[in-house]
Amino acid sequence: xxxxxxxxxxxxxxxxxxxxxxxxxxxxxxxxxxxxxxxxxxxxxxxxxxxxxxxxxxxxxxxxxxxxxxxxxxxxxxxxxxxxxxxxxxxxxxxxxxxxxxxxxxxxxxxxxxxxxxxxxxxxxxxxxxxxxxxxxxxxxxxxxxxxxxxxxxxxxxxxxxxxxxxxxxxxxxxxxxxxxxxxxxxxxxxxxxxxxxxxxxxxxxxxxxxxxxxxxxxxxxxxxxxxxxxxxxxxxxxxxxxxxxxxxxxxxxxxxxxxxxxxxxxxxxxxxxxxxxxxxxxxxxxxxxxxxxxxxxxxxxxxxxxxxxxxxxxxxxxxxxxxxxxxxxxxxxxxxxxxxxxxxxxxxxxxxxxxxxxxxxxxxxxxxxxxxxxxxxxxxxxxxxxxxxxxxxxxxxxxxxxxxxxxxxxxxxxxxxxxxxxxxxxxxxxxxxxxxxxxxxxxxxxxxxxxxxxxxxxxxxxxxxxxxxxxxxxxxxxxxxxxxxxxxxxxxxxxxxxxxxxxxxxxx
Amino acid sequence: xxxxxxxxxxxxxxxxxxxxxxxxxxxxxxxxxxxxxxxxxxxxxxxxxxxxxxxxxxxxxxxxxxxxxxxxxxxxxxxxxxxxxxxxxxxxxxxxxxxxxxxxxxxxxxxxxxxxxxxxxxxxxxxxxxxxxxxxxxxxxxxxxxxxxxxxxxxxxxxxxxxxxxxxxx
Numbered sequence: 001x002x003x004x005x006x007x008x009x010x011x012x013x014x015x016x017x018x019x020x021x022x023x024x025x026x027x028x029x030x031x032x033x034x035x036x037x038x039x040x041x042x043x044x045x046x047x048x049x050x051x052x053x054x055x056x057x058x059x060x061x062x063x064x065x066x067x068x069x070x071x072x073x074x075x076x077x078x079x080x081x082x083x084x085x086x087x088x089x090x091x092x093x094x095x096x097x098x099x100x101x102x103x104x105x106x107x108x109x110x111x112x113x114x115x116x117x118x119x120x121x122x123x124x125x126x127x128x129x130x131x132x133x134x135x136x137x138x139x140x141x142x143x144x145x146x147x148x149x150x151x152x153x154x155x156x157x158x159x160x161x162x163x164x165x166x167x168x169x170x171x172x173x174x175x176x177x178x179x180x181x182x183x184x185x186x187x188x189x190x191x192x193x194x195x196x197x198x199x200x201x202x203x204x205x206x207x208x209x210x211x212x213x214x215x216x217x218x219x220x221x222x223x224x225x226x227x228x229x230x231x232x233x234x235x236x237x238x239x240x241x242x243x244x245x246x247x248x249x250x251x252x253x254x255x256x257x258x259x260x261x262x263x264x265x266x267x268x269x270x271x272x273x274x275x276x277x278x279x280x281x282x283x284x285x286x287x288x289x290x291x292x293x294x295x296x297x298x299x300x301x302x303x304x305x306x307x308x309x310x311x312x313x314x315x316x317x318x319x320x321x322x323x324x325x326x327x328x329x330x331x332x333x334x335x336x337x338x339x340x341x342x343x344x345x346x347x348x349x350x351x352x353x354x355x356x357x358x359x360x361x362x363x364x365x366x367x368x369x370x371x372x373x374x375x376x377x378x379x380x381x382x383x384x385x386x387x388x389x390x391x392x393x394x395x396x397x398x399x400x401x402x403x404x405x406x407x408x409x410x411x412x413x414x415x416x417x418x419x420x421x422x423x424x425x426x427x428x429x430x431x432x433x434x435x436x437x438x439x440x441x442x443x444x445x446x447x448x449x450x451x452x453x454x455x456x457x458x459x460x461x462x463x464x465x466x467x468x469x470x471x472x473x474x475x476x477x478x479x480x481x482x483x484x485x486x487x488x489x490x491x492x493x494x495x496x497x498x499x500x501x502x503x504x505x506x507x508x509x
Numbered sequence: 510x511x512x513x514x515x516x517x518x519x520x521x522x523x524x525x526x527x528x529x530x531x532x533x534x535x536x537x538x539x540x541x542x543x544x545x546x547x548x549x550x551x552x553x554x555x556x557x558x559x560x561x562x563x564x565x566x567x568x569x570x571x572x573x574x575x576x577x578x579x580x581x582x583x584x585x586x587x588x589x590x591x592x593x594x595x596x597x598x599x600x601x602x603x604x605x606x607x608x609x610x611x612x613x614x615x616x617x618x619x620x621x622x623x624x625x626x627x628x629x630x631x632x633x634x635x636x637x638x639x640x641x642x643x644x645x646x647x648x649x650x651x652x653x654x655x656x657x658x659x660x661x662x663x664x665x666x667x668x669x670x671x672x673x674x675x676x677x678x679x
Contacts, residue, residue, distance in 0.1 A: 051663050170579065172572040176533050179569045183540045186562040195558040198543050221605070228601050229594040395637025399629040400651060402605055406612065407621060407655070411665055416613040423609055427602065434589065435526055453561045461555045 003135055010362030013063055014370055022068045023367065027375045028382075030075015035083055035386050038224035038401045041076035041317075042333040042443070045069050046212045047220075047408025049341050056345040063363040069341055070321070070364065071371045073334050074126065077317050078379045079386065081118040081310060086111060086387055094313040097281040101298060101305025108301050112245035115383055120253060121260070121307040123376045125314035128264040129271065130368040133322050137354075137365075140326040144351035149462065150469050152327075153455035154479035156448055157470075158486070159329050162273050163441045165489035170436070177432065178441035184209040185449020192457065204417050211446040212412045215337060217422040218439050220405040222429020224398060241383050249303075256304055259288050263308045267315025271331055272322050284312030318368065325349060325361060329448065333440050336447045515596070518588030525589040526580035530573045537569030604631060613668050620670025626652050 013019070033044035052065035080095035085102035098118060105114035147155070160178055167174040187198045188208030199205040263284040270280035288308035289298040298305045320331030321338070328349035330336040342349050347357060354361055379386075389397075409422040432439060445452075463469035471477040485492070520528075544559030544566055551557070590598075611624040619627070629648040633639045639647075659665045660678065669678060 050665060054664065170576065172575040172579070176569060176572040176576060179565050179572065180533070180536070182565045183536070183562060183569065186540075186565065190558045193558040195547055197547060197558060197562060198540060200543070221602075225598050225601060228597045229590070393637055395633050395639070396629075396647060398601065399632035402601075402608070403621075403625045403628065403651075403655070406609060406625075407659070407667060410612075410621065410667060411659075414666070416668065419609050419612060423602070423606055426605075430598070431525070431529065435522070435529055437529075456561060457556050460560075465551055465556070 003138055006138075006358065006362045007134055007366060009359065010364075010366030011370075013060070013359050013363035014067065014366040019064055019067050019363075019367070020370070020374075022064055023071045023371050023374045024378065026068045026071025027075040027078070027371065027378045030072035030077075031079035031082070031375075031379060031382075031386055032075075032389060033072065034076035034079020035389050036397065036401060037089070037227045038220050038398075039404070040080075040219055040223070041073050042337055043216045043219040043405070043408070044076055045072050045334055045337045045341075046215045046412075047404060048072060049212065049337065049344070050408070050411035052341065053344065062345050062347060062357075063360050063367075065341065065345060066338070066360070066364050067367040067371070069338055070367065071374070073317070073338070074368075074371050074375045075378075076334075077126075077314055078119060078122055078375050080313075081122065082115065082379070082383060082386055083390060085114045085118060085306070087390060094278045094281050094317065095309075096278070097285040097309035097313075098306060100285065100309075101301050101303075104299070104301030105303070105306065110301070112241045113249050113303065114301075114306050115241055116246050116249040116380070117253065117303050117306045118310045119376055119379050120250065121263075121310040122314040123372055124260055125264050125267055125311035126318045126372045127369070128261075129268050129315040129318035130365065130372070132268050132319060133368070134365055137322050137326045137361075140322070141351040141354040144327055146475075147327075147351070149455045149458035150472065150476045151479065153452060153459050154470060154476045154483065155327055155329055156452040156455060158273075158479055158483040159323075159331075159444065159448070160441065160452075161483040161487035163438070163444075165486035166270075166273075166279055167438055167441075167490075168279070169438065171490045173435075173437045174441055177437045177439065178445045181442040181445025182449045182452070184214070185211075185446050186453070191450065192454075207413075209421070209446065210412055210418065211443055212337065212340060213409050213418045213421050214425050214446055215333060215443055216405050216409050217425025218429035218432070218443070219333070220408075221402070221423060221426025222433055222439075224401060225426065225430040226433055228394075228398070241380060246380060252303065253307070256307055259292070259304055259308055260311055262287060262291070263311035264315045267312035267317075268319045270312070271316035271319030273331075278313075280316035281309035281313040285309045321368075325353060325364070326351060328451070330444065333443045336444055340447065515591065515593030517592045518590070519592060519595050520589045521586045522589050523580055523583055523585045526583075526585070527577055530577035530580055533569055533573035534577065537566045537573055539566075540569065541566030600636065604628065618668065618670060620673060621667045622652050622656055623670045623672055625655070 029048070030041075030044065033039045034041070049069065052068060055061045055068075056065040077094075080090065081098050081102070084090045084095040084098040085106050088099050088103040090096040090099055102114045102118060105111065163178065164171045164174050183198070185208070187205055188196070189206065190197050196206070266284045266287065267280045270283065285298075285305065285308050288304060289295050292298070292304055294302060294304065317332065317334070320335045322331070324330040324335040324339050328339065330339045339349055347353065347360065405422065406419050409419045410416065412418055429439060459469050469476075470480045541563055544563035547559035548557035549559040549563035551560075608624055608628040611619045611627070612621050626648045629651060630644045633644045633647065634641070659667055
């Protein structure tokens with residue numbers, strides 16, 4: 001009951017005119033960002049982050065700032081679906097699975113149905129995830145109050161091992177990309193000893209690498225380079241949504257309540273354990289295909305095939321904020337950028353946030369409910385407008401996006417060197433994407449590098465260099481063992497497959 | 510002829526995999542070496558500065574070796590990128606690099622607004638083949654809007670050039 005009271009207080013914070021205005025502005029900006037190639041949730045929020053610096057100085061401004069940024073995130077989640085369905089171009093990686101059935105539906109002339117389904121499913125997925133956050137996060141935060149350095153390092157370890165275990169490609173590429181992030185995070189002045197690390201005498205490297213620059217370069221410039229390769233010409237279905245289509249679709253949707261619950265469960269799980277929205281959407285699509293009566297019709301354009309990945313992607317994207325606010329460990333690159341925002345505004349994410357900044361946390365949670373309602377309204381009413389953005393020729397939109405990226409990179413520290421770095425990160429992002437190196441682990445390692453290192457150092461100081469401290473009690477030992485299982489999951493799962501293969505014929509699918 | 514040269518592949522996936530793995534190998538060695546120089550063991554007061562990064566470097570080396578091994582073993586002769594695609598990439602990345610250099614450099618800085626106008630205009634004219642009128646209107650109006658947004662509404666100062674100085678915005 002305490003949660004409900006706190007949540008009620010949160011609604012009082014979030015429901016001011018100014019905050020409601022920010023919500024709609026954030027959602028609209030977010031959808032535009034989600035629709036444009038080269039701008040996505042992570043780098044969109046990163047670029048707009050500096051605009052909130054002055055806002056966060058005012059009393060109550062931190063809550064307004066997080067409402068604006070998180071609403072951009074929700075908007076980007078909604079927006080990714082628009083391009084997938086109408087143009088067969090996934091605006092975001094997590095909407096790839098949406099193209100499988102969304103685009104065929106649109107080609108059949110049922111674009112309105114596909115869009116309504118996707119928006120409604122996103123909404124339902126997010127809502128279920130916010131409910132989970134509302135009731136689970138105080139418990140997690142309370143639990144985490146007992147954490148010491150070894151426990152925190154174990155949680156970081158779990159985060160990073162989960163990436164290795166959940167990645168579809170080569171686990172070594174995941175590790176290489178992640179360690180590159182850690183190495184870049186180490187560049188600059190070591191906070192404990194004051195020594196210079198990995199600077200090789202370059203003054204520009206003294207302050208180290210800011211992950212916001214990496215996010216803007218890797219996801220922004222890199223994405224544009226990948227898009228231009230194909231020589232851009234958008235050919236899309238017409239976007240039309242009228243009240244009749246919406247109501248008809250809504251009548252049809254409750255039939256799939258089981259798929260909703262399953263997809264949301266998959267999404268929440270993958271969001272909290274950092275696997276992210278992208279694998280969640282694929283997994284949910286696969287499960288829905290196996291469990292559905294119309295399983296063989298998946299891929300030809302059926303409603304259930306849009307519903308499953310969208311619900312999961314939104315549930316995952318939303319629940320990725322749970323570890324961010326309770327433990328200070330973001331579950332996705334966008335959550336990492338939001339975490340960076342909190343730090344810049346002078347808030348320390350983690351279990352203490354719930355007791356020390358209760359109105360901030362509950363204002364944020366309340367805004368998640370309201371923001372998603374606002375999002376549903378905005379996308380349902382303005383789809384044709386957003387689709388029109390994609391019809392702006394690439395020769396105009398590409399340089400404008402590059403200019404926005406450059407401005408975004410500059411405003412992080414008011415340093416032109418960051419803008420040069422952004423271009424370098426862009427080329428790197430392009431090559432990494434082409435060779436299937438995952439970028440999310442790199443970004444998270446860059447964000448969490450210093451914290452993880454401090455946790456490790458402090459643990460080592462406590463134990464005088466004895467690694468057994470990570471198994472010293474049930475809690476830390478349990479997390480460590482779980483991390484190791486996840487780390488070696490690619491090897492374990494192939495062993496299981498071998499063992500099964502001898503006993504039973506492999507399952508089709 | 511043009512068609513044929515556009516189809517030419519610039520290195521196979523295998524070659525690029527190996528090249529990037531070698532770069533990782535070099536980077537990992539650099540990290541490990543520098544950390545070792547700083548001291549990667551246990552000092553009198555606890556772990557030294559290079560303690561954590563040293564193992565990061567070692568892990569990069571190990572994973573790079575595995576990636577290199579996998580790349581050399583595989584017969585993946587699929588093209589990494591075709592010349593026609595790479596040309597498009599260059600068409601974007603080279604002007605971007607020039608643009609970024611124009612914003613601010615030790616010799617002659619244009620500031621972000623002027624450089625952006627030139628960048629957008631050049632892009633539209635060369636790639637989009639728009640008329641000079643459209644090019645001028647779109648590039649200038651966009652940047653005036655950005656100027657209003659950043660300098661006036663949000664009060665986030667961006668690098669400025671000679672034109673703003675002449676207008677009194679320093």
